[in-house]
Amino acid sequence: MTVYVVGTDTVDTSAALCDYLDRRLDASDTVHAVNSLPGGDATDATDARDGEDAVTVVQSRLGAVATVETHQFVRGNDPHEDLLAHADAVDADELVIGVRKRNPTAKIVFGSTAQAVLLRSARPVAVVPLT
Secondary structure, eight states: OOEEEEEOSSHHHHHHHHHHHHTTOOTTOEEEEEEEEOOGGGOOHHHHHHHHHHHHHHHHHHTTTSEEEEEEEESSOOHHHHHHHHHHHTTOSEEEEEEEOOOHHHHHHHOOHHHHHHHHOSSOEEEEEEO
16 A cells, blocks of 8 residues: 655646556555645635646546545645645655746746755655656
8 A cells, every 4th residue: 555645736737647646556555636725815716726626636537546535735834845744644655746847047036846845855756747
């Protein structure tokens, strides 16, 4: 039995992460699909709906293969904090995240959830390239 925590923010990200996991899962595995939003004025109804759609894609695509639990956190945390905390809470075997190609300036100005997860995780992290 393997426990995965999947960090997603869009339906496209979810689709790519599901493509990666689909080949690896069996019936004894559990997938926790996590979407993290900042809340307050930084989150509107569209953001919440998009996040819910993102985790629903994981449920729809992988639910017939393994147990899938969906989580949408709106706690004022950075996404990497929610992903890492949830991975600890469920004792995940692996985190699965997507990365987009970004120029060096964008990385400095906006930071990187993927970079924060990679630098702070004590668990294996699978990084799926997004186009």
